[in-house]
Amino acid sequence: xxxxxxxxxxxxxxxxxxxxxxRRFGVPPEAIVAVAGVEGSGFNPRYMTGSQAGIFQIAPADxxxxxxxxxxxxxxxxxxxxxxxxxxxxxxxxxxxxxxxYLKGVGxxxxxxxxxxxxxxxxxxxxxxxxxxxGDTGSRVTPKRQAPELGTTSIDDMRTSMARRIAGWPQxxxxxxxx
Numbered sequence: 677x678x679x680x681x682x683x684x685x686x687x688x689x690x691x692x693x694x695x696x697x698x699r700r701f702g703v704p705p706e707a708i709v710a711v712a713g714v715e716g717s718g719f720n721p722r723y724m725t726g727s728q729a730g731i732f733q734i735a736p737a738d739x740x741x742x743x744x745x746x747x748x749x750x751x752x753x754x755x756x757x758x759x760x761x762x763x764x765x766x767x768x769x770x771x772x773x774x775x776x777x778y779l780k781g782v783g784x785x786x787x788x789x790x791x792x793x794x795x796x797x798x799x800x801x802x803x804x805x806x807x808x809x810x811g812d813t814g815s816r817v818t819p820k821r822q823a824p825e826l827g828t829t830s831i832d833d834m835r836t837s838m839a840r841r842i843a844g845w846p847q848x849x850x851x852x853x854x855x
Contacts, residue, residue, distance in 0.1 A: 683803070687759070687760070689753050689758065689759075689760040690719070690758075690759045690760050690763065692760070692761070693760035693761075693764055694708050694709060694763055695768040696763075696764075696767075697763055697764070697766065697770075699772075700771070701765055701767075701770065701776065701778065701779040701780065701788075702779065702780045702781045702782070703779050703782050703783075703785075703788035704783065704784075704785040704788055705793075706764070706789070706842050706845075707782075707785045707786075707788035707789040707792055707838075708766075708789075710755065710785065710786075710789035710838045710841050710842055711732065711789055711793055711796065712732060713841060714793065714823050714825065714826065714837075714841070715731065715732055715733045715841050716733075716823075716840075717730065717731045717732070717733065719731055719759050721757060721758060721761075721762050722755070724755075727817035729751070729754060729755045730754060730755065730757070730762045730765075731762045731763065732762065732765075732766040732769070732796070734746065734751075734754065734765065734769055736751045738769055739751040739799065740756070740822050741772070742768065742772045744770065745768075746765040746766075746768040746769050747759060747761060747762075747763075747764035747766070747767065747768045747774075748764075749765050756771075756845035759813030769796075770792065770795055770796075773795045774802075774805060775791075775794065775795050775798070775804060775805055775808070776795060778791050778808055779791055779792070779795075784835075785838070786835045786836075786838040786839035786842055787831075787835050787838075787841050788835070789835075789838035790831050790832075790834035790835040790837075791795070791831065793817075793826065793829075793834050793838070794814060794817040794829075794831055796810050797817050797818045797822055797829060798817045798818050799819070804817055808831075813830060813831035813835075814830050814831075814832050815830055816828050816829050816830055817829045817830065817831065817834070825837045825840075825841075829843045
């Protein structure tokens with residue numbers, strides 16, 4: 677896990693932000709940390725892939741869809757924000773999704789992380805909701821090829837991937853700062 681969280685980003689503010697969003701959605705904090713790990717940013721708030729920015733690779737269109745701001749920040753402000761501020765913006769991004777209700781009370785960090793990734797990756801929110809309502813966790817969340825470790829991007833494949841990621845962490849370092 678130390679490789680995913682450079683010492684420069686292990687701050688009490690970041691840990692508090694992650695814990696606040698975990699409480700907000702009723703998920704283990706490890707789920708939020710695991711999603712950031714898949715995004716490849718290493719908690720570097722300046723990380724960019726095309727127009728996707730920051731720790732969670734949020735795009736300008738995501739801000740527009742949410743009315744212009746996430747976490748009280750515009751896209752340009754988000755690009756300059758601290759890791760803790762970007763975690764708060766990510767929380768608003770997740771809350772904006774109609775699928776965020778599936779997160780409530782999910783105690784399994786790997787399943788919660790898979791659901792978070794599903795929300796983040798899925799351009800087919802209505803179709804995904806319909807499949808989840810009938811218990812279909814084996815269908816792809818997105819038709820796009822994403823990070824190879826996510827498999828088909830079904831909730832089942834992403835849960836397996838996240839479980840491997842989380843299981844590899846020292847139990848004393850599930851959050852930046854060692855919490």
